[in-house]
Amino acid sequence: MSLTILPLNENHLDQVWLIEKQAHSHPWSNKMIRDVNSRGACHHVLVEGEQILGYFYAQNIVGEVTLLNIAVNPMYQGKGYGRKLIDAFIEMCESLGAESAWLEVRESNAKAFDLYESMGFNEVDRRRNYYPTTNGKEDAIIMSYIFF
Known part of the structure; x- marks a missing residue:
């Protein structure tokens, strides 16, 4: 089967939610995962057949696109699928x-x-002590990609 990047739709949400819980130490809430129609939403999934291997959530506000969330199913990590998702994000x-x-x-x-x-x-900046960890907080590294 071939890999395909598709716009995320309601049918994908159960699989995305399972991946979210498995892939992140501090996952988004189920409500956030299911909010697919937020302002500027451009969310996508990486699928093989009916299986979702990963996804990204992004927001496009006046030509500035933010990658909000990205994950690959832990069973499929280390196979280049994260790179495929970032490629798709940049192409989008x-x-x-x-x-x-x-x-x-x-x-x-x-x-x-x-x-x-x-x-x-x-890397362009840091948000100090932004993310929660199991024993405190850690920095968020802010990164940008400029299109010419």
Whole structure:
């Protein structure tokens, strides 16, 4: 079967919610996952057949696109699917005529930081003590990608 990136729809939400709970130490709420019609929403899933392998949630506000959430099912991590999702995110931004793309990543998530950096994102700032951890807080690294 081939991999496909599709716009997220209501039929995907149960699988997305399961992945969200498995993939993140501090997952979004089920309500947030199911809010697919928020302002500027452009959410997508990576599917193989009927199986969702991963997803991203993004928001496009006046040419500035923010990657709000991204995850790959832990059973499929390490196979390049995160890179495919970021590729799709960047392509989507280009097709929307975006001027810039933004994201933030936990400072402890070195794999994600390295992936984003390898895809052309640059660290521009930090939100100190932003994310909760099991024993305190950690910084959010803010990264941007500028389209020319």
